[in-house]
Amino acid sequence: MNFLSRIVCPSCAAVFEKGRVLGLCTCGSPLLAEYDLDAARNRFPRDSLSGRPPTMWRYREMLPVQRPENVVSLGEGFTPLIQARRLGAALGLKNLYIKDESGNPTGSFKARGLCAAVSMACELGLRKLAIPSAGNAAGAMAAYSAHAGLECHIFMPADTPRANVQEAKIFGARVNLIHGLITDCGKIVTERKEEEGWFDVSTLKEPYRIEGKKTMGYELAEQFGWELPDVILYPTGGGTGLIGMWKAFREMEAMGWIDGKRPRMVTVQAAGCAPIVRAFQNNRSQAEPWQEARTVASGLRVPRAIGDFLILRALRESKGTALAVDDVDLVEAIKTCGKLEGVFLCPEGAACVPALKELAQQKWIAADERVVMFNTGSGLKYLEVLERQ
Numbered sequence: 597m598n599f600l601s602r603i604v605c606p607s608c609a610a611v612f613e614k615g616r617v618l619g620l621c622t623c624g625s626p627l628l629a630e631y632d633l634d635a636a637r638n639r640f641p642r643d644s645l646s647g648r649p650p651t652m653w654r655y656r657e658m659l660p661v662q663r664p665e666n667v668v669s670l671g672e673g674f675t676p677l678i679q680a681r682r683l684g685a686a687l688g689l690k691n692l693y694i695k696d697e698s699g700n701p702t703g704s705f706k707a708r709g710l711c712a713a714v715s716m717a718c719e720l721g722l723r724k725l726a727i728p729s730a731g732n733a734a735g736a737m738a739a740y741s742a743h744a745g746l747e748c749h750i751f752m753p754a755d756t757p758r759a760n761v762q763e764a765k766i767f768g769a770r771v772n773l774i775h776g777l778i779t780d781c782g783k784i785v786t787e788r789k790e791e792e793g794w795f796d797v798s799t800l801k802e803p804y805r806i807e808g809k810k811t812m813g814y815e816l817a818e819q820f821g822w823e824l825p826d827v828i829l830y831p832t833g834g835g836t837g838l839i840g841m842w843k844a845f846r847e848m849e850a851m852g853w854i855d856g857k858r859p860r861m862v863t864v865q866a867a868g869c870a871p872i873v874r875a876f877q878n879n880r881s882q883a884e885p886w887q888e889a890r891t892v893a894s895g896l897r898v899p900r901a902i903g904d905f906l907i908l909r910a911l912r913e914s915k916g917t918a919l920a921v922d923d924v925d926l927v928e929a930i931k932t933c934g935k936l937e938g939v940f941l942c943p944e945g946a947a948c949v950p951a952l953k954e955l956a957q958q959k960w961i962a963a964d965e966r967v968v969m970f971n972t973g974s975g976l977k978y979l980e981v982l983e984r985q
């Protein structure tokens with residue numbers, strides 16, 4: 597089914613066999629899946645994609661599931677790439693695109709990662725999964741767990757958007773609301789998982805969520821006719837999608853699908869929780885935890901990202917940048933984009949709009965460059981954010 601060869605540690609270079617249950621590396625770093633790209637170069641030409649169903653599984657040779665019957669699918673991926681002419685004009689950009697992830701199952705791009713992780717959990721014989729979540733990851737994991745018949749334990753902050761709490765309950769998950777942040781939820785999962793027999797599906801604490809999210813990079817290349825855009829803006833919490841796309845670009849180049857030209861990657865965070873932005877500006881290779889994280893963009897309320905060094909590495913290798921935006925500006929941007937494009941951005945995706953405005957004004961982005969901003973989820977899941985305004 598695929599070219600998965602082994603699992604490797606990007607920090608200490610340890611190597612693990614595929615087909616085993618893996619969490620973090622013994623050195624504490626996230627692990628990454630590695631594929632036999634030489635074999636893929638010969639046997640997986642990009643033309644073989646034509647006619648395949650429009651889901652992320654069209655790239656199955658570059659995804660970790662070995663047996664097709666283990667794939668737990670609700671129709672995730674292959675989301676629209678929308679040219680945003682009117683919003684672009686308002687920002688002084690001639691070639692702005694929105695990669696609109698809101699149409700994924702459970703209304704966010706978390707579906708991609710959790711689809712891959714739950715499928716792998718099935719393949720590896722795991723029965724009980726646990727996850728700390730800022731909201732959308734919980735809904736996605738609950739949905740895929742329900743579809744596969746697995747037990748799902750969720751820990752999320754008590755002030756998570758109501759839609760996320762409701763959907764997780766509807767999908768039959770055991771929902772625990774915690775007075776604290778996602779990092780506090782993560783601690784509870786870490787403390788209890790051994791005794792409870794739970795497998796920890798936290799961001800980057802197992803190697804497969806990122807494999808699902810990297811398919812956004814494959815899709816962008818395919819949808820742009822195998823030529824990547826000049827700039828990508830990514831609302832960054834744990835950073836899985838950004839790290840994943842950067843990995844996808846390397847894989848596609850090694851397979852001869854694209855040339856060596858890479859987009860400049862831009863991390864966008866909320867001013868009330870911007871650990872990656874601060875570390876980037878201070879030239880650090882890792883980020884200090886953010887104190888008293890606060891933002892309505894719940895997916896960006898991640899005070900500490902375990903893959904911080906991988907995010908920062910991708911930003912620098914790509915000659916990208918990082919910037920933070922105020923909550924008032926991102927809420928305003930939901931309305932602006934709604935009126936100009938008919939796309940209902942989530943607060944996280946909307947953070948890209950004020951960031952774009954600033955980068956265009958500074959001429960960091962030229963007017964005719966091809967720019968993609970990610971709308972990572974549906975605005976419909978955040979009604980209380982708008983009702984509060």
Ligand SMILES: *Cc1c(COP(=O)(O)O)cnc(C)c1O
Binds near residue numbers: 704799832
């Ligand atoms: C989780 C989430 C993010 C952040 O994604 P990462 O890959 O963890 O950085 C952004 N937007 C939404 C809507 C999310 O749910």
